[in-house]
Amino acid sequence: MRICYIWTESFKNLRHFGINIRNDLRFSYDPETQLLSREKQAGLPPEILGDQILDATAILGINGAGKTNVLELICLALKGNEKLQQPTLIVYEFHDVFFYANNTHQKIQAGFPIQKRTDLKDLKDLNVIYFSNVFDQSQLNLGKYILDISTNFRHSNRNPKFGNDPDFDIINQLKFIQSEKFRAIKIAPPKHIEIKIERYTRPSNTDKISKHSDLFRRILEQQQTLRQQAHADDGQLATVAIQGQFLHQILSIHKSNDALVKSVEKTLCSSESDEINFRPALMEVKNNFTENNIQNIWGQEFNIPQLIDIILDLDHHFNLMNIRLDDSLKSSRYTFTLDFYDHLNLPYLEISMIIWMIRSGSINWTGISSGQRAYLNMFSSIWSTLGGARTTKSKSIGTLLCIDEADLYLHPKWQVEFMERLITCLPKLSEQKTQIVLTTHSPILVSDLPSQCLTTLPAQIPTDASNPLVNDIKTFGANLFDIYESTFGLKGQRTGNISSKYISKILRILDADQIPPEEMATLLEASSIIDDQLIKSHIIKRIKSK
Incomplete structure (x- = not known):
C-alpha cells in the first residue's frame, strides 16, 4: 500500500488543496476539468531513504500557513473520511495498481490507468500514526482509527491508557530501553532518574473519618519516627517513604477488604521493635492479593504481588542504583536521584510502576537535554504503537507516519542527524513499509531531502488550481540561508x-x-x-x- 495524493475542496484554511505524498510521481487534480494528472519525477538514490521507507514528504511554510492542518487532513481523509464534509479525493497504489476514491460527485478523468473505488476498505489495514512533541493542551480530533501518540493526546483525559499522567511516559520508555529494538537503533540512554515523593502520607478527608482512620494515622506516625532517626541513610529514607505511601494507597483503595485491613492493622500495631519496618504489613498485602487473585490496580497490567517483592527489597536496589537525596531546597517532598545503568538487570521499570501507583509521587529522567528527551519520546512511542495491540500488525499493509514539528526541542546538532536517524531507525522498529509526512521549520532538516520530497505552503493558500503550491524549491545539500529565505519567509533578512x-x-x-x-x-x-x-x-x- 502506498498513498500517493490527497485533494480536498475545502478544509480549514486549505482551499482546492492537494498534497503529494509520493516522491517519484507528482499528482495534481483540476476540479474545473475533473482531470487527475500524473507526472514522473526523478527517482531517489537508494542511500537517501533505504529499502523500507517508501517516501518522505516535508511540509514547509511560515507560522499560520496551515502545516498542521495538512497533517490533520491526511489523517481524516484516510481514517476518518466520514468527518470530512467537503469533496475529497484520495489516490493510492495497491498491489501495483492505482486506485482513487472520491466523494466529489464528479466523474474523474485521468491521464493514466487508474481504477475507481467506492469505499476505503483497501485502507482498513493501513496503520496511520500521528506524532507530535508539542504540548499545549490543544488536541486534534482524529477519531478512533488514527494511532494518535502525540504528547497532547497521551496526557489528555481522552486517553484511557495514560490518563493525563506524564509518569506513564517513563514507563513506556523504560520498556523500550529494555527491548532488543533499543539496542539496535543505538540511541544513548539517559544516565539519571529523579524520584519525588511526599515525606509523609496525607490521609484524605474520607480516610480521616473512616473506621480505619487509626490505621492511616499509624502509617503516618511510623514515617515521622523514621524522619527523626539520625542514622537513617538516603536509601532508608526513600524506602520507608515509598513503602508507607504504597501501603496507604493500597489500603485507601481496598478499605472495604476487611480481611486485608485487619491483618495489616494487626501487624503494624503489634510491632515491638523500635525499628521502622513496613515489611510485615506489605507481606500481608501480598498474601491477601495472591489468595484473592488480585493482580492489578486501576486497570493497569501491573502484577501487584511481584511489585511488592521489589518494594520489600527497595533499600538494597536503591543502594545498587547509588541513590542520593537532594536536600538543597526545603520542601514537603523528598527528591532522590538514581544512577541509571541500562546494562544491569535492576528493577527500574518496576520502581517506575510503583511510583506511578502511589499518585502522590513522580518519576522522570533528569540531566538530559530536551532534544534527547524528544528523541526518546518519539521512538519509544512509535515502538510501543507499532508493536502494540492497537496496530493491525498481523495483517498490516504498511504504515503512514505523520510527524508534526519534527525539529521541536532539537539542538542544531540533533537536527543535522534527524532524517538519517529516522530513516535508519524506523525499519528496526518495524518490518512494515513506511511512508513519512512531516512538518518542520528547520532548514538543516530539509537539507537532507531533495526537492521532490517537499511542499511549501505560501502565506496565502491558492484558491484555484491555476495557482499551484510552491514546489520548485532547492534544498538537498543547499546553503542553509537560501533554504530559510525560500521556504520560511525571511525575505532576504540574514540576521535577527x-x-x-x-x-x-x-x-x-x-x-x-x-x-x-x-x-x-x-x-x-x-x-x-x-x-x-x-x-x-x-x-x-x-x-x-x-
Missing part, C-alpha cells in the same frame, strides 16, 4: 531584528560623504561588536581614513 537594524544604521553612516565626530564614535563602538568581517573591515577602513 536587533542586529539587522543596528547594521542598517551603521551602513547609513558609512555611506555619508562626511562623518561628524559623534558618528565616528558610533563607528568605533560598532567595530568592537559587529562580527561580519566584510562590514567590520569597511568600518575600520573609514575610521583610519579620518
Whole structure:
C-alpha cells in the first residue's frame, strides 16, 4: 500500500488543496476539468531513504500557513473520511495498481490507468500514526482509527491508557530501553532518574473519618519516627517513604477488604521493635492479593504481588542504583536521584510502576537535554504503537507516519542527524513499509531531502488550481540561508531584528560623504561588536581614513 495524493475542496484554511505524498510521481487534480494528472519525477538514490521507507514528504511554510492542518487532513481523509464534509479525493497504489476514491460527485478523468473505488476498505489495514512533541493542551480530533501518540493526546483525559499522567511516559520508555529494538537503533540512554515523593502520607478527608482512620494515622506516625532517626541513610529514607505511601494507597483503595485491613492493622500495631519496618504489613498485602487473585490496580497490567517483592527489597536496589537525596531546597517532598545503568538487570521499570501507583509521587529522567528527551519520546512511542495491540500488525499493509514539528526541542546538532536517524531507525522498529509526512521549520532538516520530497505552503493558500503550491524549491545539500529565505519567509533578512537594524544604521553612516565626530564614535563602538568581517573591515577602513 502506498498513498500517493490527497485533494480536498475545502478544509480549514486549505482551499482546492492537494498534497503529494509520493516522491517519484507528482499528482495534481483540476476540479474545473475533473482531470487527475500524473507526472514522473526523478527517482531517489537508494542511500537517501533505504529499502523500507517508501517516501518522505516535508511540509514547509511560515507560522499560520496551515502545516498542521495538512497533517490533520491526511489523517481524516484516510481514517476518518466520514468527518470530512467537503469533496475529497484520495489516490493510492495497491498491489501495483492505482486506485482513487472520491466523494466529489464528479466523474474523474485521468491521464493514466487508474481504477475507481467506492469505499476505503483497501485502507482498513493501513496503520496511520500521528506524532507530535508539542504540548499545549490543544488536541486534534482524529477519531478512533488514527494511532494518535502525540504528547497532547497521551496526557489528555481522552486517553484511557495514560490518563493525563506524564509518569506513564517513563514507563513506556523504560520498556523500550529494555527491548532488543533499543539496542539496535543505538540511541544513548539517559544516565539519571529523579524520584519525588511526599515525606509523609496525607490521609484524605474520607480516610480521616473512616473506621480505619487509626490505621492511616499509624502509617503516618511510623514515617515521622523514621524522619527523626539520625542514622537513617538516603536509601532508608526513600524506602520507608515509598513503602508507607504504597501501603496507604493500597489500603485507601481496598478499605472495604476487611480481611486485608485487619491483618495489616494487626501487624503494624503489634510491632515491638523500635525499628521502622513496613515489611510485615506489605507481606500481608501480598498474601491477601495472591489468595484473592488480585493482580492489578486501576486497570493497569501491573502484577501487584511481584511489585511488592521489589518494594520489600527497595533499600538494597536503591543502594545498587547509588541513590542520593537532594536536600538543597526545603520542601514537603523528598527528591532522590538514581544512577541509571541500562546494562544491569535492576528493577527500574518496576520502581517506575510503583511510583506511578502511589499518585502522590513522580518519576522522570533528569540531566538530559530536551532534544534527547524528544528523541526518546518519539521512538519509544512509535515502538510501543507499532508493536502494540492497537496496530493491525498481523495483517498490516504498511504504515503512514505523520510527524508534526519534527525539529521541536532539537539542538542544531540533533537536527543535522534527524532524517538519517529516522530513516535508519524506523525499519528496526518495524518490518512494515513506511511512508513519512512531516512538518518542520528547520532548514538543516530539509537539507537532507531533495526537492521532490517537499511542499511549501505560501502565506496565502491558492484558491484555484491555476495557482499551484510552491514546489520548485532547492534544498538537498543547499546553503542553509537560501533554504530559510525560500521556504520560511525571511525575505532576504540574514540576521535577527536587533542586529539587522543596528547594521542598517551603521551602513547609513558609512555611506555619508562626511562623518561628524559623534558618528565616528558610533563607528568605533560598532567595530568592537559587529562580527561580519566584510562590514567590520569597511568600518575600520573609514575610521583610519579620518
